[in-house]
Amino acid sequence: MRRPSTRRQNGRLDLATYEWQLQNYANLRTRQREGPTVVAGVLLFLNELLPTSSDILEWIGESREDTTDIPCERHWRQPSDIPDETKLKRAIHVTAVTPLSQERALSEFDAVVQKIEACRGIEVAGRSMFAVCKGNPDDKATCDACDAKTFCPELVSSKKRGRMAYTRPDRANQKVLRTIRRQDQDRLRLRICCEGNRYSPQRHRSHGDWRRVELLRSLYCSTTR
Numbered sequence: 001m002r003r004p005s006t007r008r009q010n011g012r013l014d015l016a017t018y019e020w021q022l023q024n025y026a027n028l029r030t031r032q033r034e035g036p037t038v039v040a041g042v043l044l045f046l047n048e049l050l051p052t053s054s055d056i057l058e059w060i061g062e063s064r065e066d067t068t069d070i071p072c073e074r075h076w077r078q079p080s081d082i083p084d085e086t087k088l089k090r091a092i093h094v095t096a097v098t099p100l101s102q103e104r105a106l107s108e109f110d111a112v113v114q115k116i117e118a119c120r121g122i123e124v125a126g127r128s129m130f131a132v133c134k135g136n137p138d139d140k141a142t143c144d145a146c147d148a149k150t151f152c153p154e155l156v157s158s159k160k161r162g163r164m165a166y167t168r169p170d171r172a173n174q175k176v177l178r179t180i181r182r183q184d185q186d187r188l189r190l191r192i193c194c195e196g197n198r199y200s201p202q203r204h205r206s207h208g209d210w211r212r213v214e215l216l217r218s219l220y221c222s223t224t225r
Contacts, residue, residue, distance in 0.1 A: 022105065
């Protein structure tokens, strides 16, 4: 994976969350009482050694929004532009492990577990899951992966208010979306002409090639039988 940003967004965890997980792993290792004392943890983000174009675009966006601890220079647009020293710096992240940092991480872990157990207990007592667990529709990636996304009241109400988190599609997806919209428009025109046997080739001379119209007409008729 690539190096995360310093702020959680679009369902992706931030760098502090991975540091928090590392503190819990270090505590488990310390409890085994085997080997030397854990004084540091290392996170490796191997994608930074050979970043893709999308990785660089996300990095540029994080640098613009000041949500990365290692910003991207303006003239870095391709993987070959990034110095090896910077790639290694972004790929390797070392965080200190102390008794205080472990205690803080364990306290946060216990707080999350307590919330889960409390919600579960109230749900077992007879209340609805949605009345117990508060949704977070602003986190689009989490909603996409949730099994309750088709009937979640929080998600439905957020869509009505128009504040559902939106992730701008990349250029390839934008091209696909434009193609789908054009096909939907063509199907709508064909539906108007197909209904009541009023289909007329002359009405579609301005909407593209005749063969394309014939193909779309067959697709429409096959999907409406």
